[in-house]
Amino acid sequence: MAIIQLKSKSGRLTPYGKKEVAHAWFCRGANFLLAAKLLEKKGRSRYVFLHLLCQGLEIIIKALLLMQNYDTYKPKLISESKGGLGHDLVKCYEELRKELDNKPLRKKDKNIMSELKILNNFYKKHILRYGNLLDFFGEATISSDLVRRYAFKLVRFGNRKFRIKKPTNR
Numbered sequence: 001m002a003i004i005q006l007k008s009k010s011g012r013l014t015p016y017g018k019k020e021v022a023h024a025w026f027c028r029g030a031n032f033l034l035a036a037k038l039l040e041k042k043g044r045s046r047y048v049f050l051h052l053l054c055q056g057l058e059i060i061i062k063a064l065l066l067m068q069n070y071d072t073y074k075p076k077l078i079s080e081s082k083g084g085l086g087h088d089l090v091k092c093y094e095e096l097r098k099e100l101d102n103k104p105l106r107k108k109d110k111n112i113m114s115e116l117k118i119l120n121n122f123y124k125k126h127i128l129r130y131g132n133l134l135d136f137f138g139e140a141t142i143s144s145d146l147v148r149r150y151a152f153k154l155v156r157f158g159n160r161k162f163r164i165k166k167p168t169n170r
Contacts, residue, residue, distance in 0.1 A: 019070075021066065023063070023067075023162045025060075026064070029055075029058070030155050032055045032059060046142075049144075050142060057147065057151045058089055058092055060154050060155065060158060061096045062077055064100075064154065064158055068099050087123065112147060122142065
């Protein structure tokens with residue numbers, strides 16, 4: 001059996017390759033959101049639903065940032081301790097807003113941000129992922145409707161942005 005190893009440097013990716021990498025990230029994030037949606041419909045663990053929602057949102061935002069400017073954002077996807085975005089949903093959200101339009105926050109955006117900040121406190125510290133003292137108090141009552149709608153809005157936006165056309169050999 002042969003083992004194949006691929007080594008790639010982002011500087012060697014073509015613009016098409018960079019778009020493909022961003023698209024792969026986007027698809028993975030969308031799948032986390034779809035898994036969250038299925039779990040929510042089945043009425044299963046709220047903590048797992050919230051974790052999948054947050055993880056999907058994080059990956060989708062990062063994919064859209066890569067799509068906007070791969071070379072600028074690829075190094076920023078590293079951990080927060082190294083100056084990157086890490087798993088901080090608020091930082092990711094603010095970076096995407098800045099990259100896309102940089103308009104002042106509307107009331108609706110402020111409501112999303114306040115809900116996102118609460119979710120971020122749990123997600124960033126991995127509290128939604130692992131069992132802890134919260135489990136003694138039953139299922140989470142953390143609000144997520146606005147963030148969920150925003151996440152699926154980003155999926156629709158991303159689906160339009162990622163219309164990938166194969167390069168033609170002329």
